[in-house]
Amino acid sequence: MPSPMDLLDGLNPQQRLAVTAPPGPILVLAGPGSGKTRVLTHRVAYLIRELGVPASQIMAVTFTNKAARAMRARLEALVGPASGRDSVSLGTFHALCARMLRREAEHLPFRRDFVIFDDADQLSLMRQALKEMNLDPKQIPPGKVQALISRAKNELIEPEDFAASSYIGEVAKRAYQRYQQLLLQNNALDFDDLLLFAVRLLRDHDEVRLAYRRRFPHLLIDEFQDTNTVQYQWLRLLAGDPPDLYAVGDADQSIYRWRGADVRNVRRFQEDYPHAQVFLLEQNYRSTQTILDAAMGVIDRAPGRQRKRLFTDRGHGELVSIHEAYDEADEAQYVVETLVEGAHAGAWSPADVAIMYRTNAQSRVLEEAFLRHNLPYRLVGAQRFYGRREVKDLLAYLRLALNPSDQVSLLRVLNTPPRGLGAKTIETLLALADQKRIRAADILQDLSGRDSVFRAAFGTRPASALADFGQRLIAWRALAASAPVGTLLEAILRDVRYREFIDDGTEEGEDRWANVEELINLAQEDPELGLEVLLENVALVSDQDTLAEDQNATTLLTLHSAKGLEFPVVFIVGLDDGLLPHQRSYDDPEAMAEERRLFYVGLTRAMDRLFLVRAFRRHAAGGSSLAEPSRFLSDLPADRIQGDAPTRLTRAQAVYERQTRWEGSTPTPLEARYRAGMRVRHRSFGEGMVLESRLSDGEEELTVQFEVGGLKWLAASMANLEILEG
């Protein structure tokens, strides 16, 4: 074990002060790369080693499970391995709340073995609720209602208090109640419920709250700027008296407003705890000064923000590179080529590089480029493993075996693989269950008996199919209670002949079966792991958690999931207005400010090299369109960037160059009357140059740069252009 004071070795004076502050409400405001996580970890070690706090009295909230694991590992290096009972409680809000709710289930309207519904399950349940209310899913999109309810839950708003200010709000209010009933009937909670019920529990049960306060007198929270109302209330309820609440965050990196996160919690913290000690960590240890200057150029333009200086002693390093590509394929091509060049030159290895984008959809083209060049990559998020159909099927079987009340899972698997049970039969089954006030699963199990009273309700064939399923279910439940998860899973696979169903010999079928095998491995990895815990882990893993450390692979990830990470080399692609900032943020200044912060988060992930890329043309939802360069690009200090910084003026020239280049390789279709480079005259816009001609649906669409009129998109048949030369 290291000697006492080396706990502070390698910490700068600011960090030391923050780590050794006397317990109480403490706010550490820290810029990117300033050693936030390090301070947090050392703080925990300090409590244990210097103040003699038992590890089991400490609870620390991290943003991802991966961050929790990383912190545990770093902690072990500082205080030695956690011994049995005496370990720090570490996890995400959701994981910690789930644990709390299971322990305290007796106080709550659901059972200890509740399951956690993911968004697909939630949507399915919401559809059911709306259907019961005789609402047309086309008029009332279940997803919208679900979003409204989720937002309400994050704001701690109960169904009764839901403000129904619009028609959809009115619907949502009623749907909220029904949806909540259905969840309880399923013995299920959605993500938001984990937090909501935990807050209710602590709020309404004094003895529970006091017990938890005694149990965890020391609370720490990372990424505090991204807490929402429920999470903040949870912290407040849990914080004892006097509170030892240690919050670390950076308002400039708040990027989850849409999920209910409220940066104002930072200010609220200081109001709620007027004596809170505040520490600022300013020195950056991650990036070159050039990168920091670029990032400051962007964030300083954020409205209503105090200017903050980011500095490093790492030196200036290389300029930030900016590149404008033709379209997203060209963009991906540029990224891959630059990546390979650098790797060959020994400037970096592919594993040092991360490629970031605003939307998951953008990863596809990049993946293709990587595959084409035979380059290894790892993709964070997107189509997550647990989201795959076959995996969801099997998880539904497992959930059903654990919790027969889970009707959503039952309905998912009842006829998967097909066993002759159609809509009619299922309708009868549900009606019967409703009428007798028992669970559908109970009817199935009863049907498997010799002479069930329920048999009469069904036709002969459906009845025996249902009975067969019921019999299996009984067997699976027995296994769930007695055997390791792997055994149960294998029994299910065998019983329902799942492989025959999923693996049809095609490549896709093989892929799907491979996923199943991966799930089997996961289940067998830790035979001690109970079904309950496995399902909970699966429900609460985040995209980042799936990111394996190993390999020599480049990382592809969204800007959101890049939070908290760092890479020697960062590419940010898709720097177009409409993508970053995203179009959906145009009419909301707050949303626009968040887009800016998101860009800032991306920029500050880079240690040594930063490449910013955009595409002149972008394909989306069928057609293609021309994009303006991201407005944020013009906020980068000119003396910190190199390459073809796209301004409107140079853009017109770039467009012309590119057009001639690309149109040259793909001959203009015969029907087109205009070509890029032609000079034309328009009745009102005057003279200009055709930048692009594109045929779609028999119409010729033109992009023309007019000398007086500016850049215009025209339909050739309407525009009546006079060709001057070309």
Next chain:
DNA sequence: GCATCGGATTTTTTT
């Protein structure tokens, strides 16, 4: 009851 086809709808970000 099941398969196939066409159409609508989606994509912003995630625990």
Next chain:
DNA sequence: AATCCGATGC
């Protein structure tokens, strides 16, 4: 562009 949903036909 891809997936999911529903309607239609067998």
